Every structure is written in structure tokens, then in C-alpha cells.
Amino acid sequence: MTYDFAVIGAGMAGASIAAELASEARVLLLEAEDAPGYHATGRSAAFWDECYGGPGVVPLTLASGPYLRDHGFLTTRGALHLGRASDRAAMDAFVATFAGTGVTIERLDRAAIEPRVPGLRSGWCEAIHEPACADIDVAGLHQHYLGQARRSGVELVCRAQVAALVREPGGWRIVTEAGGEYRASKIVNAAGAWADPVAALAGIAPLDIRPLRRTVVQLRVDPPAPADLPLVLDINGHFYFKPDNGRLWLSPHDEIPAEAGDAAPEELDVAIAIDRFEQATSWRIEAVERRWAGLRSFAPDRLPVYGADPADGSFFWFAGQGGFGIQTAPAAARLGAQLALGQGRDAMTRNIDPAAYSPARFHHENKLRTA
Incomplete structure (x- = not known):
């Protein structure tokens, strides 16, 4: 079976974008640990703060607020x-x-x-x-997205640390350290601290995350x-x-x-x-x-990275989310899925400029430095 997307990393980033993609695509979700959320997601200080991450992150935070409040994940603290x-x-x-x-x-x-x-x-x-600052139910939000992904047909595979990403005609062959082998048309790099090493496995230039x-x-x-x-x-x-x-x-x-x-x-x-x-x-x-x-x-400019790599449109970045990846998860995942699927914006994402988070900004800077 060839999946439309293989999402690498099942923390908040990977779980949320897998859930958003799954309504339109066949999605594989690979997690290196025994269970999702062991690293950054499971160690969050658990607050939603409008100013956290700076002005460049504010649009994602504000767009995520209604979703988080409406689903009961926020408790106002100030x-x-x-x-x-x-x-x-x-x-x-x-x-x-x-x-x-x-x-x-x-x-x-x-x-x-x-x-x-x-x-x-x-x-x-x-x-x-x-x-408006609030406590956020991180575990509840993570399970919400994992549950949504499961109900939408996402296949979650744990203990599946990626050992090789091999570019083939029409997609990728993914080999895990446990010996598993999968195929997908596109890769979504939601590997958090491992985002650059995952890119290197795919032969994609790292972004210095x-x-x-x-x-x-x-x-x-x-x-x-x-x-x-x-x-x-x-x-x-x-x-x-x-x-x-x-x-x-x-x-x-x-x-x-x-x-x-x-x-x-x-x-x-x-x-x-x-x-x-x-x-x-x-x-x-x-x-x-x-x-x-x-x-x-x-990432070097402390903004997240969402979008297809300019060198290979089948490799999609969803990484570099600092400490604000949980509080921005709803809008970030919705935007990321829209970009990956080639869809337009909706009510949640219409005020977000995807160009601000595109990996192309770093390729442009690299060209300027080497010119």
C-alpha cells in the first residue's frame, strides 16, 4: 500500500496535522518512541499566552484560541x-x-x-x-487529535524510528530501524528536535532547526x-x-x-x-x-516552518515550533494540511500569511549569502 502522506513524529505537531490531512488523504503516522508525546509534548509548561513567541506567532495563537476554548481545552488564568x-x-x-x-x-x-x-x-x-492567558490541557488536546486521526483512518505505528528515506519514482520508501518498510507519495517532517536529521535522511538540505x-x-x-x-x-x-x-x-x-x-x-x-x-x-x-x-x-528566525521544501515538493516541513507549538496547534495543523493538500484558506486560517512560515525564506537567504 502506498500512503498519500507519511507523517514522521506523533507528538502534538504530527498528531494534529495527521488528523487534519486524514479527511482527504491516506495517512501513515510514524513515532520513534513506545507511545506518542514522550518528548516536547509531554513536558510542556501547559499555558496559552497571546504574546508567547512574539508578533510573528500571534496570528497562529489568536486563530487557535476559539477552537481550544470551544473544545474545553483552556482554563483562563491570566x-x-x-x-x-x-x-x-x-x-x-x-x-x-x-x-x-x-x-x-x-x-x-x-x-x-x-x-x-x-x-x-x-x-x-x-x-x-x-x-486572556490560560492553562491548556495538553494531554487532552493531544489525545483529541490522536483520536480524530484514528477515527479518520490514520495508521499509527510506534517504535518506528526512521532509518532511511529513499526517493523513488512517485514518492518515498521509508525504512525503520525495526525493519518496517512503507511507501508514501509525500513525507511530512513533524519530527521536532529531529527535524533536520530527518531532512538529511531524505537528502534535503537542513534548515538549522x-x-x-x-x-x-x-x-x-x-x-x-x-x-x-x-x-x-x-x-x-x-x-x-x-x-x-x-x-x-x-x-x-x-x-x-x-x-x-x-x-x-x-x-x-x-x-x-x-x-x-x-x-x-x-x-x-x-x-x-x-x-x-x-x-x-x-528555526534561525524563531518562526515555525510550514510548507513544501523548494528542492523537492514531496517533502513537507512542519517543524521549528519552539515552545508555542501546542498553543498554536489547531491553526498550524489546519494551515499545514491546506498547504500540503493544495487547498485554500478557511475561517480559521484566512488571517494567516503562509509565506511568513515557508521554508523558501531560508533558501532565499542562502542564495543571497552565496551570490
Whole structure:
């Protein structure tokens, strides 16, 4: 059997685009691990933030919001980007950056911050408030797409790490390390941190999509983290924290270059996170209960990559989604499927410019550099 599309990677990216493609095509979904979602999808900090990823990602985030809310995957929490007096220029720049993008933000002073973040140390005197920020049910959304894919006839094969991609007349022969062999007319590269290595297997020039490690720790604190605490971020990107079932999830907002693999937290990064938290709040840390790390993969311009490779239209990129791939999954998958199937935009995607995310932008830059 020859599939129309073989999607490589069954995390959020692969599951969502496979589900969207399956209404019009025969789809194979290949996952290297024992089960989908082991890496980035299963290690998300689980929030939907209108400003996350920058202005270039905002159209995808805003387009995804109604779908996520209507299907019950969002629970409103709100977010605060905190700053000191010395950070006012950074606060002003943040506001200016998102002016006209459609996001909702407002400035707060210390008096308005204190009831929202009890125990905040003096010196943190202003904030930018994002009222629409929400917790996102990552596992629920992932299972939603896997279920939709299954009902639409997608064949999911786990323990199927790709060992070879062989170009043949009319399509591709895919060989897995377990010895499986499949054929498909087109490849969809949704391999996350492995996106460039998968491209190399196909003889496609990599796009310099690099995995960066991010650390998260779960703390038991005194007093306990209030259930209605907003997502709290440092305006300079030095930390963020949010409550989770009476505990606190804390990250040093790190981006450490790493090899594609099973990411693990480093003790130094955990210590940095705790030090930054203690500089911001007076809460006492009673225990570090869990720690984990995940890989967030970025293209050089930190925008996602959706579209057929200019060198071979049968190889389709759906990668480079950084830490925002979950919150943008509905619109990204819909747009990706429309591009791969040659369809027009619909109500969800009509305000999204696909050219902004095309892999052709990197081929153009490479030609300019070598001219």
C-alpha cells in the first residue's frame, strides 16, 4: 500500500496535522518512541499566552484560541510580566512590540500587583497584564487529535524510528530501524528536535532547526501556591512560575543548546531557577518534588516552518515550533494540511500569511549569502 502522506513524529505537531490531512488523504503516522508525546509534548509548561513567541506567532495563537476554548481545552488564568523600575524601557518595548497585533494587554502598578502575587518582594513595581492567558490541557488536546486521526483512518505505528528515506519514482520508501518498510507519495517532517536529521535522511538540505533545553521544577512552597495565582514571568526572561494542584511549577526560562534526545535537567539550572524565585518572592521552599527538561526547537528566525521544501515538493516541513507549538496547534495543523493538500484558506486560517512560515525564506537567504 502506498500512503498519500507519511507523517514522521506523533507528538502534538504530527498528531494534529495527521488528523487534519486524514479527511482527504491516506495517512501513515510514524513515532520513534513506545507511545506518542514522550518528548516536547509531554513536558510542556501547559499555558496559552497571546504574546508567547512574539508578533510573528500571534496570528497562529489568536486563530487557535476559539477552537481550544470551544473544545474545553483552556482554563483562563491570566499572566503578569513583572518588572522593576529599571525595567521600564523593557516594559515599554514589550507594549510597543505587540501594538496592533490584536492581543489584549494592560499596565499595572504595584498596588494592583500585590493582591495577585502575594509575597512578592519589594522592587517589583509594575507589570504587564495579559487577562486572556490560560492553562491548556495538553494531554487532552493531544489525545483529541490522536483520536480524530484514528477515527479518520490514520495508521499509527510506534517504535518506528526512521532509518532511511529513499526517493523513488512517485514518492518515498521509508525504512525503520525495526525493519518496517512503507511507501508514501509525500513525507511530512513533524519530527521536532529531529527535524533536520530527518531532512538529511531524505537528502534535503537542513534548515538549522536547533533544539534548546528548558528546565522546569515542581516545588512545594509555604504558603501554598494560591490556585488563582496568574502565570508570573520576568519581563527580562529570567523566570516564570505558575500553580499546579497546590504546587508551583518554576522555570529559569533557560534555552540551552542540546542534542536531539531524551532531555534531562541539570542541577545548575535547577539551582538558578530557585535562586531567581527566591529573589522575587518571600515564599519558603519546602521541597523540590520533581524536575524535568524538554527540548524546544527553533528555526534561525524563531518562526515555525510550514510548507513544501523548494528542492523537492514531496517533502513537507512542519517543524521549528519552539515552545508555542501546542498553543498554536489547531491553526498550524489546519494551515499545514491546506498547504500540503493544495487547498485554500478557511475561517480559521484566512488571517494567516503562509509565506511568513515557508521554508523558501531560508533558501532565499542562502542564495543571497552565496551570490
